[in-house]
Each structure stands twice: as C-alpha cells, then as structure tokens.
Amino acid sequence: MSKFEFAPMPNSEGYFGEYGGQIIPPELKQAMDDISLAYEEIRQTQAFQDELMQLFQDYVGRPSPVYHAKRLSDQIGGAQIYLKREDLNHTGAHKINHCLGEALLAKHMGKKKVIAETGAGQHGVALATACALVGIPCEIHMGQVDIEKEHPNVTKMKILGCKLVAVTQGTATLKDAVDSAFVAYLENPTDYIYAIGSVVGPHPFPAMVRDFQSIIGREAREQFQTKFNQLPDVITACVGGGSNAIGLFTAFLEDEDVKIVGVEPAGEGLDTHRHSATLTLGSPGAIHGFKCYVLQDENGEPLPVHSIASGLDYPGVGPQHSYLKDIERVQYQSVTDQECLDAFMTLSQVEGIIPALESAHAVAWAMRQAREMAPEQRILVNLSGRGDKDADYVADKLGL
Template sequence: MSKFEFAPMPDNQGFFGEYGGQIIPPELKSAMDAINQAYEEIRQTQGFQDELMQLFQDYVGRPSPIYHAKRLSDKLGGAQIYLKREDLNHTGAHKINHCLGEALLAKYMNKKKVIAETGAGQHGVALATACALVGIPCEIHMGQVDIEKEHPNVTKMKILGCKLVPVTQGTATLKDAVDSAFVEYLKNPKDYLYAIGSVVGPHPFPKMVRDFQSIIGREAREQFQQKFNKLPDIITACVGGGSNAIGLFTAFLDDSEVKIVGVEPAGKGLDTTEHSATLTLGTPGAIHGFKCYLLQDEAGEPLPVHSIASGLDYPGVGPQHCYLKDIERAEYDSVTDEECLDAFMTLSRVEGIIPALESAHAVAWAMREAAKLPKELQILVNLSGRGDKDADYVADKLGL
C-alpha cells in the first residue's frame, strides 16, 4: 500500500489540489469545455487508441529503449545512470507523443487550423509533423530570440509546411510566443485548436498532454522490471512546463520506493534574476489561464526569465507538478547553465549521445548526484530530446 494518498488529478474543474483550473473569459470556457468533451469521447474509443498506438509504434518508433550509460557511470564512480531514449523518437524528442494525439483530436473535431507556441522548436517540429500527417494546416508562434538560436528546427518547420509567426514583443521568447498564439486562437476558437505544447494552460490541457505523454513512464516501468526485476531507485527529468517529466513520473507515483526529482533551470544562478526556477523560487499565481507556482513581481505579473535551454524558459509550470511538490511526492532541484553545458559535452564525448540542452539539465543533476551515491543504486533519466538543434549554438558559445 502506497503511503501517498492523492486527490483527483485533476478534479472535474481541472484542479490538481489548488492548482490548474480555467482562469479564462466566458467565451473561451465553452471552447475549452468542448475540447474536454471531445477528448473524453475520443479517448474511450478503441479506434482512437488503436490508431494512436499504431502511430507510436510504426511512425514514432516506440517503445524508446532504456540505455545504461556505463562509461559515464564508471567515470563518476557512483550510482548507475540509465537513459530513457526519447531522443530516438521520430522528430527527436518526446513532443511527438502528445502532438499526434492533439492532431488526431483536431481531425476528430473538424478543426480548420491548429495553432501552437514553441520555445526550442521541438514542439513546433513535432506538431508540424503531426499536422502534415493528418492533413490540417498548422501555425506556429516562436520568439525571435529562439528563432535565431534554434535555426535547424525553424528550417524543419518550414519544410514541413507550417506557417511560422515570429514574435518580437516582450523578451521574444517562450512566454511571449504563448501570448501571441493565444491572441490568434481567440480570433476563432470554434474553427481553431490551440495545441498547447506542455502540461500547462487551462483545463483540459494539463490532463490531456499528460495522458499522451504517460506512454514514457509506462514503457520505462515495464522495461526496468524486465531488465532488473525491480524499479529504479531514482527517476529524474528536466522541468520547464513539465510535459516530459510528468510523462515519466505518472507511472511511478504509487511506488513509494522510487524517488522522483524534477530539475529546473538555475540559469546564471538562483541568487540572480536570470533563471527559470519556478518551483524552487516561485509563489502561487496565475498565467495563461491556470494557477501554478509562478515567478512574478509584486503586482502578480510574470517576471522575465532565463535559461540556456529555450524549451525551459517559462515563468510558470504545470499544475500537477505544483501539487506533487506540495504533497512532497516529488522533489524539485535545479542546475545552472554552466552545469548544463558541462553535461551536454560530457554525455556527447563519453557516451556519443548529444542531448538537447533541456535534457542536459536532468543529465547534469544525475551526474552531480550519482557521484555521491553507492554504485548499486540506479538513476533513470528521461533523455527527452536530442541536441541537433543546439549543436551550432553550443559550438559558438564554447568556441569549438
């Protein structure tokens, strides 16, 4: 019997404890409720489940393997590090898992356009891919800073046929891309679907994206038991909005022997204003239609945030993560840009795996902790994406 007792996640109003919900205008509530109703209808049908699982297998290449990073573990001299290889998915990250689900939902609802935001471009590429597959026009909003930083993904999105909208207001990064995409969506919520790229936003998106991403944890749990006849001692993943992390965590929530750790961006340091450590230093507030821990000023406005990883550069976080923090089922730690870059290069040169900068945060935490722990302990890292998109940026930054 688990020592953890969970409230509904979410309840019928979309709340995880006190977080989540629908903090939106009345005219948008009916659109969100229609999405929730359609999702609940479609997810019960065998046809939808079969189509999604077939695509996961034959299109995405699931199940993604678990890999023992033996040379890295030996180098650190402590706990053994294993990687859940979401970087091997078609399009190079975990994002394709929920994008396929959202694109199929848009098709089911007869939507005429799918709109989304993207930070690092992984969600944008995955959604453009899924929309090309089902034949629905796609529009992606992306901050100008991220467009310049993540050029390979920008090129892929254009090749895949999506309309790319550069966002120059504010800090021209992820939060501003979300703002811009919401404005476009509000022009015609009846005919458009806003395919949110993480477990954030108004209900039902935190639930829906989690459900699609939970394939990660279900696979990992079964794979680990098959390999070792036990569960990992620690599981960890990077957290920005938190979709790859909740995708891994969900299958292990009832396993009290498994320690769960989310890793946030400490940026240039928690003692500076240039970080995105929302769960570490944020306070409860509201952003983009839901309640969560938020990095905010005295007036409740989101603060500018920073991370070397564009996909983690967000002042809020998924409501389920907030709830798991409060009930102490999950811990949330942070690593700096410098630690992230070191992990990026170390994993590349010791294991021949170039991780996304986002994923390198979780690798950095695992490296830091593994060195302190006994060799018989096992840490499972969700390697949420590959680093093709970051290679030129890192090379320039390090003078390679």
C-alpha cells in the same frame, strides 16, 4: 499500498489540489469545454487508441529504449545512470507523443487550423509533423530570440509546411510566443484548436498532454522490471512546463521507494534574476489561464526568465507539478547553465549521445547525484530530446 495519498489529478473542474482550473474569459470557456468533452469521448474509443498506438509503434518508433550509460557511470563513480531514449523518437524528442494525440483530436473535431507556441522548436517541429500527417494546416508562434537560436528547427518547420509567426514583443521568448498564439486562437476558437505544447494552460490540457506523454513512464517501468526485476532507485527529468517529466513520473507516483526529482534551470544562478526556477523560487499565482507556481513580481505579473535551454525559460509550470511539490511526492532541484553545458559535452564525448540542452539539465543533476549513491543503485534519466538543434549554438558559445 503507497504511503502517498493523492487528491484527484485533476478533479472535475480541472484542479490538481489548488492548481489548474480555467481562468479564462467566457468566450474561451465554451471552446475549452468542447475540447474537454471531445477528448473524453474519443479517448474511450478503441479505434482512437488503436490508431494512436499504431502511430507510436510504426511512425514514432516506440518503445524508446532504456540505455545503460556505462562509460559515463564508470567515469563519475557511484550509481549507474540509465537513459530513457526519447531522443530517438521521430522528430527527435518526446513532443511527438502528445502532438499526434492533439492532431488526431483536431481531426476528430473537424478543426480547420491548429495553432501553437514553441520555445526550442521541438514542439513546433513535432506538431508540424503531426499536422502534415493528418492533413490539417498548422501555425506556430515562436519568439524571435528562439528563432535565431534554434535555426535548424525553424528550417524543419518551414519544410513541413507550417506557417511560422515570429514574435518580437516582450522578451521575444517562450512566454511571449504563448501570448501571441493565444491572441491568434481567440480570433476563431470555433474553427481553430490551440495545441498547447506542455502540461500547462487551462483545463483539459494539463491532463490531456500528461495522458499522451504517460507512455514514457509506462514503458520505462515495464522495461526496468523486465531487465532487473525491480524499479529504479531514482528517476529524474528536466522541468520547464513539465510535459516530459510528468510523462515519466506518472507511472511511478505510487512507488514510495522510487525517489522522483524534477530539475529546473538555475540559469546564471538562483541569487540572480537570470533563471527559470519556478518551483524553487516562485509562488502560487495565475498565468495563461491556470493557477500554478509562478515567478512573479509584487503585482502578480510574470517576471522575465532565463535559461540556456529555450524550452525551459517559462515563468510558470504545470499545475500537477505544483501539486506534487506541495504534497512532497516530487522534489524539485535546479542546475545552472554551466552545469548543463558541462553535462552536454560530457555525455556527447563519453557516450556519443548529443542531448538537447533541456535534457542536459537532468543529465547534469544525475551526474551530481550519482556520486552520492552506491554502485548497485540506479538512476533513470528521461533524455527527452536530442541536441541537433543546439549543436551550433553550443559550438559558438564554447568557441569550438
């Protein structure tokens, strides 16, 4: 029996403790409730489960392997570092896990268009891929800053046939892309579906995206038990909205001997305004239709945020992460842009694995933590994506 006692995650109204829910206009509530009902119906059917599992195996390439980063571990000293290789999935990241589920749900509901936001472009590429597979038009909203920074993913989205909408208002990054996508969705919520790209937004999306992503943790738990007959001592993942992290964490929440750590972007420093450390420095508030920790001003307006990783620069965070922080089941720590860059280059040159800048945050924290642990202990990092999209940006930044 675990020492941890959890409230429903979520309850019938979509709350994880005090976080989550549906803070939305009346005209949107019916649409969200319809999605929730359709999801609860379809997820119970064997046909849906079989189709999704077949796609995971034959299309995505699951299960993704757990890899011992031995040279990295030897170089650092201390604990052994293992990587859950979500970067090897089709489209190069964990995002395909929930995008396939959302696309199948849209098809089941008879929707005529799928709308979404993207930051680093991984969600956009994965959703465009899934929509091409099931034959539904796809529209992706992306901040102009991120379009310029993540050009390889922009090209892929266009090749895959999606309509790309450049967002220039505000800071022209992820939050503004979410705002823009919501406006487009509200034009016709009956015929459109908003396929949210993380465990954020109004109910049912935080739970639904988590459910699709939870295959990461289920696989990793079984892989570790098969290989070592025990679980990792520590598991960790980067946290922006938090989908890859909750995907890994869910299977281990009741294992009290497993330390769980989410890694946020400290950007240019927690003592500056140039970070996205929502759980570290934020406070409870509301954003994009749900309650969570938010980096906000005295009027409750979201603050501008920064991260070298486009997929992490979001002023809110998943409601389940907010709840897990409050009950102290998960610790949330942070890594600076410079630490992230150092980990990016180290993993690339020591193991021949180029990680996404998002994932490099978790790698950086694991490298820091490993030195404080014994050589027989093990850290499992969710390597949520590959760094193809970031290679040119990093090369320019470092003058390579």
